[in-house]
Every structure is written in C-alpha cells, then in structure tokens.
Amino acid sequence: VYNIVFVTTEASPYSKTGGLGDVCGSLPIVLAGRGHRVMVVSPRYLNGDSSKQAYANAVEMEEQSRIYCFGGEHEIRYYHEFRAGVDWVFVDHVFYHRPGTPYRGVNGLFQDNQLRFALLCYAASEAPLVLRLGGNSNSVYGEKTIFVANDWHSGLVPVLLAAKYRPRGVYTEARCVFVIHNMAYQGMEFATAYKNLGLPNEWHLTIESMHPKWARSNHSDEPFNFLKSAIAVADRIVTVSQIYSREITTPKGGYGLHKLLKSRNGVLTGITNGIDDNEWNPSTDKFIASTYSIDNLSGKIDCKIALQKELGFPVRPDLPLIGFVGRLDYQKGIDILLSTIPDIMKEEGVQLVMMGSGDAEYEKRMQRIESSYPDKYRGRFGFEESVYHRIIAGCDILAMPSRFEPCGLVQLHAMRYGTVPVVHSTGGLRETVSTFDPESNGEGTGWVFSPLNKDTLIDALRTAVHTYETNKPSWEGLMKRGMERKSSWDEAADRYERVFELAFGNPPY
Missing domain, CATH: 3.40.50.2000 (Glycogen Phosphorylase B;)
Structure with missing residues (x-):
C-alpha cells in the first residue's frame, strides 16, 4: 500500500481541457479503491461562477505554505475535499484567479505560466508534509510518498525533491514517477529566469550534467526546459500508451528529446490510459436522449x-x-x-x-x-x-x-x-x-x-x-x-502499481 500524490494542472470534474483532466480525475479513484492512500494536488481556478461551483465542497484548511521564488514570497492556501476515497487538494493563489482556461485567456497563453505552475510544484511538494487530512486518518502523508507528476507543468517536482529536499534529509524515502501525456509541450523558460525558480544555483549545471553530452549547451542563454529536467531526474517515466513510449525515442516523436529519452529507456514504461466505466456507460448516461446497451441498441x-x-x-x-x-x-x-x-x-x-x-x-x-x-x-x-x-x-x-x-x-x-x-x-x-x-x-x-x-x-x-x-x-x-472492448482503468492500475514497486526498488535517481 502506497501514499500516492498526483500533481496536475487538471483533474475532472474540477478542471479539464482534455485527456489530462480525465486521467487525473479517474486513475486516483481507482488506485484509492485498491487500498492506497491517494491525494491529488491541482490549482483552485476561479474564472467565473461555474468554477466556484466546482469547488463548492472544498473546505479551506488551516495549514498554509510560504514559498520563495520569482523574486518574492508567495502565500499559498489549501482547500480540501474528500471524495470517492481520494483527498482532492486545491492550491489557492491569486495567479489562478483569472478568466480563461488553466493555460490561456482571450489574448492567448498566459505569459506567467512557468511561475504559476512552479508554485503548484512547490505547494504539492509541501502538501504531504504539512496537511493533516481527515479523509482517512487525520494525519499527514509523510515523507515516504510516491509523487506522480504529470506533464511539464509538474516537471519541477522531481527536481525539487532532488535539489531542495533530499540535501536537507527530507524525502529521502520518496520517489517520483513522471507521466508524459504530450511531448510537444515542454515548458521552456529563458535561462536568465532560472534564478527565479528558487533552486540552488549549482543545480542548473547539475541538471545539465545529467543530460548526455550532446544535450548539454554550456551556454548562458540555454532555456530551462521543465519537461527535459523532469525526464533527467525522475525515478521512473511513464507515457500514456505503449506505442507512444517507443515513438518518443525517435527524432519525429521526441521533439528534440529523443536521445535523452532513449538514454533513460530502462525506466521508461508505456501504460495505455483507461476510461471511467461509470461516467462512460451508454446504459446509464444521464446526458443522452435514450440509454442503450450491447444487447439492445x-x-x-x-x-x-x-x-x-x-x-x-x-x-x-x-x-x-x-x-x-x-x-x-x-x-x-x-x-x-x-x-x-x-x-x-x-x-x-x-x-x-x-x-x-x-x-x-x-x-x-x-x-x-x-x-x-x-x-x-x-x-x-x-x-x-x-x-x-x-x-x-x-x-x-x-x-x-x-x-x-x-x-x-x-x-x-x-x-x-x-x-x-x-x-x-x-x-x-x-x-x-x-x-x-x-x-x-x-x-x-x-x-x-x-x-x-x-x-x-x-x-x-x-x-x-x-x-x-x-x-x-x-x-x-x-x-x-x-x-x-475492455477499456477500464483496472489493467492500467495494475501496471502503475508495478511501476511504483520498481521505483521503490532502487535508490532515488
């Protein structure tokens, strides 16, 4: 039985723009049903009346976090809802209170997305240490936790564990699985902004040194790539289908990171996503005009x-x-x-x-x-x-x-x-x-x-x-x-549990 913490920018039904929201809204529930203690950490987006309704059952917690990055101190508040056996934790900050989707407004992508999601990674890293959650045992998750970070937005999580926590003797027993939902989005930030991330100065070069020689720039203007850094540091890497795990190690599918991924092929696993059989069931679907089944079409x-x-x-x-x-x-x-x-x-x-x-x-x-x-x-x-x-x-x-x-x-x-x-x-x-x-x-x-x-x-x-x-x-x-066709999450959950076992079977990367 594991303490599992998902870190994601989307989790249905609270927030969703695509498949990421579906996965992080369904898989945690399945894992909780198998006996694990599961937390999902995502932003508390307030972009209108409908978004307020989504978080109506989430209660503000007493615990807060103060995070130092991007040239200042940021006070983070947490909201919590225990639903379907999962601790749903929402990170509250003014950066998440704006019209639009999680990533863009009427004028395009938000220009401070790296800051917004760096804060999410910091807040998620603190959550297992400080939040006493009453859904299961009114206790903190603690240091022996498996983080499941999703896409570039959560890519700082494995870096924070390695660069900030473990050198201080914290999270020495934790592991991080990094899930790639889409290689095309990598979270690039100017190298000059590295100092704003709150990471030790030497870690910019440390992360670079973890890359194969061909991938090192040794130039001061090299962009900081959230996805690239997570791939280099994570204990295990998962993609959302088996074929895609092979495609991303090719020049066409790797978007410049194929050689790095191939160098980490030993920790790379493809696990095909499932779907929520309760939500997607034509015999019970409340949204459709008439229900039907395979026996009566x-x-x-x-x-x-x-x-x-x-x-x-x-x-x-x-x-x-x-x-x-x-x-x-x-x-x-x-x-x-x-x-x-x-x-x-x-x-x-x-x-x-x-x-x-x-x-x-x-x-x-x-x-x-x-x-x-x-x-x-x-x-x-x-x-x-x-x-x-x-x-x-x-x-x-x-x-x-x-x-x-x-x-x-x-x-x-x-x-x-x-x-x-x-x-x-x-x-x-x-x-x-x-x-x-x-x-x-x-x-x-x-x-x-x-x-x-x-x-x-x-x-x-x-x-x-x-x-x-x-x-x-x-x-x-x-x-x-x-x-x-069997498309439920059960088979995928089996394989995720095997990945967690492998992660804990080796020292942190």
Missing part, C-alpha cells in the same frame, strides 16, 4: 435523432452521421479534415458535426463551411461535457486524423458507445483501434489509415460510409466489438 437511434434535431439537421436516422471532438489545432489534423469536407459533402446523405476550440482560423473556416452546407455540416466551438456525450452517442462514425496522439480518449469513448472510429495510424490510436476486414471472421473495431493525407482520410471515411450503408450485419458487429 435501439436507444442509439433515438440518440441520433435527438442529436440531428439539436443540430438543426434534417431528421434522417438512415443517414451516416460523422463526428469529430477535439482541439482545433495542427496536432489533431484539423487542416486535413477540413480540406476533405467538400468531397465528403458530395456523398449523398452524409452529415458531419465538429466540436472543439483552439485556433481562430480553423473556427472561421468551420463557419464558412457551415454556411455552404447548412443541412449537412455543423461546427460547435468550445467544449461542454453534456454535448460531448450526446455527439459520441448520436454519431455513427468518429473521425480522428491526428498527426500524433499519445493515447487519445475520444476513440475509447466512441467505441464504448458503439460509434465506429476512423483514425490515423499513430500512438494510442494505432494501439486501441483495429482495422475491420470484411473477409475476416468478426475482427476489427474501426479503420486505421496511413499515411496521413487528404486522400487516405477520404478513402477511409468512404469505406466506413459504404459499409454502414450496404452491410448492416457487419456494421452491427463493428459496433458490438467496440462496446465489448
């Missing part, structure tokens, strides 16, 4: 009709309805998907809905497309959980032309709801979706295409549409095989 037609009405489409349950949900950015292949729409719209009776937020140029293109095809296309901007559920339940086909996808949860949600995915062959998409072969005897859960370009995407979507229209028995088999 009739409710899915009702969900499709309701979605067509909600979107203002002609109500035609016989027509294939294609969906996309995700960030509107280059990684997700939005440019390629949008370029295919005129060809897709030529198909008789195909409808398409897209929901997401991101690049304003993509939103403008979607608006123009909707004006050109008002009976066949809808673009929805932003993200709303209930609408997401209704799109997944109401669509027949899900399109995911991502350039890279560390794991991807949307395709797992889709298969759970009998919506057939068409995905690019990359990362977790390739790992979780298998291509349907009409000659095979009941195999495949969708279509996996490669290489990624307009023509291959169109061909895959046309194949899916043709199968839907002409081979109903095969289509029902596709739906049911996706719904049968």
